[in-house]
Amino acid sequence: MPVIPHGIAPFTIKAPLTSTDPGQPTDNIFDDARRIFAFIEDERHLTALELHKSVMSRIMAWDKAHKRKGRLGSSSSSNNNKQHRSLFLGGGRHNRKNVTTEAALAAAAADQAHSDAKAFLKERHPQIVKLEHRCRIFKRALHNLKDASDWTLASSMFGVKTFYRREEDGSLSLKLEGELKDCPLFEQVCVLKEIDLHYKWAPFCTSSMTIADLDKLDTVGWFLIGLANFGLSRDGCFRVIGCDNILEDDSIIVAGQGIRDLTPGSPAPPDTYLCEDPILDKLDIPPIPTRRGGGRMTIRTFEAVIQVTSPTSARTRLVANIDPNMTFLPQPLLEFVMKNLAGVLLAKLQNAAKKVPRNPVSNEHARRMRDEEDFYRHWLMKKFQVVCEVKGWEMPPVTAFELTDEQLRKDHQLAEKRAQKDQHRRAVSFDLPEDSRSPSERGDFKRSMSAPEHSESNTYDGDGVSELSSKSSRSTPFSIAQAVKRREERKRQKKDEQIARERLKAAQRLQPKEFSPDKQKRLGELRSVKAARTGQDGATSTTASDPRTKSEPPQLSRDVPGSRALKHSESAPVPNTPRTLSTIASTPPPKKVTTTPPPHPALSRNKSVSEAVTDRLYRHTPVTRAVVLLLLTILLFILLHPKLLFSVMARTGVFAYWQDNTSLLSKGVHGVVAVVYLLICALAHFALCDIALVYAFDSMELGSKAGRRLRKFYSTQVRLGVALGSLGIFIIAICKSIFKIMLRYLSWAVLRATGYLAPFVPGFVGETFATAWGLFNSVLGVLSGALNFVLQSNPVTGTIGNLTGRVVSSVASLWTAAESFMVESAAVVSGEIGATPWHEESFVLAKYLFSYSSVFLVTSLILFNLSAKQAATKAARNSIKASLLDSDDSTHASDVDSKSQARSRGPLGSDLSDIQEHPITITASTEEQQEVVSMTSTQKRKGLLRRRNT
The missing domain is CATH 3.30.530.20 (START domain)
Known part of the structure; x- marks a missing residue:
């Protein structure tokens, strides 16, 4: 059903009445007047307007004729009436009088039809005005679309x-x-x-x-x-x-x-x-x-x-x-x-x-056709069928209305689901319950004036602006900002609850377990290898005497985020009492004795200056990065637009002093200053691109080992490429100007040599050359005509001919440009016109290259940085959810006792924020146990913490 709001009269959809009517006027003017509104009902507005013009012209002609004829006198009227009555009463005794009577009746019927048509149109004048407005719009549309x-x-x-x-x-x-x-x-x-x-x-x-x-x-x-x-x-x-x-x-x-x-x-x-x-x-x-x-x-x-x-x-x-x-x-x-x-x-x-x-069953448009059969099946399809019959076309089947029994059953099931979800019409509807609003604030779009109001609220969690469902055609007049704020609060609460549940699961999973026999065996092997390396044979102990197999599970801790130091907790006896997460969070952490592990060999090596700079840039905060990029961009912009700087200096008198003393500088000094200035611009361009690339590489957030390799690769390879790119732009700008100057003097030398040799060339050579050139052109004209006829007859050869013509045109344009350049070079060298200094041309080219390359690169890297952060956040959430859901029931059942002991002895918080605030301790007495813990549960825990921090 169509969407009809309150206060608007609903319209009815009837079967087409004028599908085969061409719209030509008939003899009955009153029928034509009624046909006008039949055309309007069938949305044939232009035809209705033309018929209305015909009817109005006939009515106006009738009015003029009626006024011209004038009213007859009372005597004439009475005589005519008597004559008419005598003719009726005569019973056909006089044929001439019968003919006169028929003509009079026809004239009276015509007058009555004109009068009725005039009254009929006057009564429906608002619809006629509406028709005229619409037809004016349609005619202007046709004119604009045909205007080329x-x-x-x-x-x-x-x-x-x-x-x-x-x-x-x-x-x-x-x-x-x-x-x-x-x-x-x-x-x-x-x-x-x-x-x-x-x-x-x-x-x-x-x-x-x-x-x-x-x-x-x-x-x-x-x-x-x-x-x-x-x-x-x-x-x-x-x-x-x-x-x-x-x-x-x-x-x-x-x-x-x-x-x-x-x-x-x-x-x-x-x-x-x-x-x-x-x-x-x-x-x-x-x-x-x-x-x-x-x-x-x-x-x-x-x-x-x-x-x-x-x-x-x-x-x-x-x-x-x-x-x-x-x-x-x-x-x-x-x-x-x-x-x-x-x-x-x-x-x-x-x-x-x-x-x-x-897909006529589940397609939204096909379902909409079946939902609104009055329009599509009983009105639009009827019109299409008649048009196809008139044009002699075969109308293709409308599959939305030709479903099989199986498809109908499936469509009925889908309709029931849609009815339950209340999604038949898309309209604005916010997540505010109907009961929470006053009756004056409730506004509904209804399918018809008799449709019942929807009293149930939608629970759509969509784009944060409005719900756009397909059935709830409700429009609420309250503030959009308040609705958006309420939705954001609900989404935030829902998200916080979900995060709390996941943190609880993560905290439970982070409880370390006792070593399995395989891990105990691996522990013995590691101890043996360590004893062999350090020469301490007595340090090797059997796994049977391992206190780790008899004591409580170890607890891990970090005093500083990112620190890899492992701590030993004091071996004070702890009562074996059950503890919940709330009591664990309120219990202060035990005393710890920090042992600093030896530095990693890879971290203690000497770093190059490039790697040190990269590491320093990696430690920048987001605010620092934004400030650095902004300052470098402003610096490069000022360097590439020195007129702005000079305009500021002119107010202070510095620029005037510079102009007064420019005569002291020679052209060579000007060139040196220009080269140094371009080098400074290249340095600023290199700094901007290099720092932007470092920030982009950091946005990938790789692990420690891969991150070190990436930093080394960037410091040794990528930075060199960026430097070569900036230096290459500088060299291209300088060489282009120098090459242009050399080419200019070379052209001048060629012209001079041609001028010197011209007197020694005999005169007949010119005539002979002109004759030969004319003969050559005539031969080429004949050949080109024949080749064009042959080439154009075949598509392939025609394409080859067109390409050849384009190449010749390009060569001709290049020759024309070369001629103009040679003439300009001669004028410049001879001193007739002035030439642009080479350093200005170099600066213009360098400015464009530096600007376009830096803007494109920095913009691309900023977009990459934003998308990488969003992708990393999404991937981290998915990985945490997957890691929290892959535990099986058997492992959980076997670890209940060990987890309860760990909770009673370890001050682990109820979420990951407590893990970062309170150090996690290891109840162990030897460095060998510390190594095993770092290889087992610590790696998993650090992975989860890293993803969470991301």
Whole structure:
């Protein structure tokens, strides 16, 4: 059923009445007047307007004739009445009088029909005014779509051509032209009409809904597009109307306009009927978003014509003038994106329409067709069937209405599930229970005026803005910010509870276990190896005397986060009493004796300066990193734009002093200063790119061993490549200017040599050369004509000929450029014109190379850093969940006693934060036990802690 809000009269959907009516006027003017509203009912507005014009012209002609004829006198009227009565009473005795009577009756019937038609149209004048407004919009849409002037081709992809045009008010209009083939037209109309399902196929559309259905082809909708990762979003509220013009010119016309989206100072659209209709005041239009990164785009016009060529193909033309209102982004960038990505819309529409017949049971559009059979089956399908009969086409089957018994049973099950979840219509609905609001705050969108109110609240956990379900068509007028805040609080509480449960499970799993026989055997082997290395034969002991096998499980601890030192706890007796996590958390940690392990050989080696710098950069905090990158970027920008610096210095008099003393500097000193300045720019460029790369490498957050290898690789290989890149830009800038100077003097030398040799060349050589050149050109003309005839006859040879022509054109353009360069070089060397100093040309080239490379690299690395952190956080959460859920019941049952003893002896907190605050101790008396603990449970515990800290 259509979405009809409160306060708006519901419309009825009847079977088409004028499917085969061409709209031509008849002899009965009153019947034509009634046909006008039948055409309006069938959404054939242009035909209704033409018929209305015909009826009104006949009524006006009748009025003029009636006034010209004038009223007859009372005597004439009485005589006519007597004559009429005598004719009726005569019983046909006089044939001439019978003919006169029939003519008089026909004239009276015509007068009565004209009078009735005039009264009928006057009574329905508001509908006629509405018809005129709509037809004006449709005619302007047809004119704009047929107008091919001032359109510039922007791109062509997926069979769709995109054009753009700058309007008089400075806005940008886009035009799309494409032909959709092998795509059922019936399903295309469904995909276009169901606005609340646009989020399933439209690019970058995250939410959409139907606010109200004002008529069969008159809908008010809302959508939200954006990039969630960048915090950018724009919504749009619009009204769209349609016109069936298939029988007239095989087309369907669609026109739309934005609602309440004009920014202050922006020009108004050419026609404001759709956006200023009083009926819109009765609708609950979503307010303009005010949160950071959000806003509403301005839809000035939206016009489309679907030219039907067959039941499975159509040629679509679309013109739109949309302003995303993103003032913080460069306008050329927005226009470039709109020009090149707008064509994807038609391709997505085609794919969505093709999916409907493939899966008629679970496809959302197919289910919507079955839910709204009054419109799709009893109205739209009837019109399509008649059109196919008139055109001689074979209408493809609509699979949404041709389900088998098995498919019907499956569809019934899915319908029951949807009824339980209350998801039949997408609309704005927030997570606020109905009981918590006052009756005046409750506003419902209903499928009809008699539909019952929904009293149950939805528990949707979605995008943090609003629930966009498919059935709950409820629109709440309370503050969006409050609803978002409540939802965020609920999500935060739910997340905290989940984290607390996972921490509890992690704390239980972190309790160490007794050594198994295999680990005890491995302990003996390690002791033997250590004794053999240190020469302490007496240090080897058997596993049978290991106190670790008889005492309580060890407890691990760290006084400082990241420290790898293992602690020994005092072996004081501890009563064997059961302890809960709360009592464990409140118990102070026991006294510990810290033993510092010997330094790792790999860590004690001498590091190079490059590795030391890398390690220092790795220890920067996020705030420090942001400040460093910002300062380096500002420094590079100032160095590459020295005019800004000189403009500041000019106010202090330093620049004036520099200009007064520039005569003291020779050209050589200028060159040296320019080279040194470019070296400083290269150094700043290298520092910015190098530090940004170090921060990007650090965002991968590898382990200690892999991290050391990565740092070494960067310090020895990558940093050298970055330095060579910055130095290469410096060398390219210098060499380009030097090469240009050398080429300029070489050209001058060639011209001078040609001038010296010219007098010694005989005169007849020139005439002979001219004759030979003319003969050569004539021969080439004949050959080119023959070759063109041969090459163009074959596609392959034609392509080769075109490529050859392009190569020749390129060579000719290069020769022209070389000639102009030689002439310029001669003028520069001779002193006729001045040349740009070489250091200025070098600086301009270096500025562009440094700017583009640094901006591209730093932007890419920042985006990589953000995405890497998000991916690492997500992977860490998944790994923690997986590690906490893989324990089996048998292991848990066998470790109950050992865990209870560990809880009674170890001060382990109830979450991982307590693990970091209170050191974990090991009840052991030898360094050998410490090694075994570091190889078993410590590695697992450190992995969990590292992922948690990440």
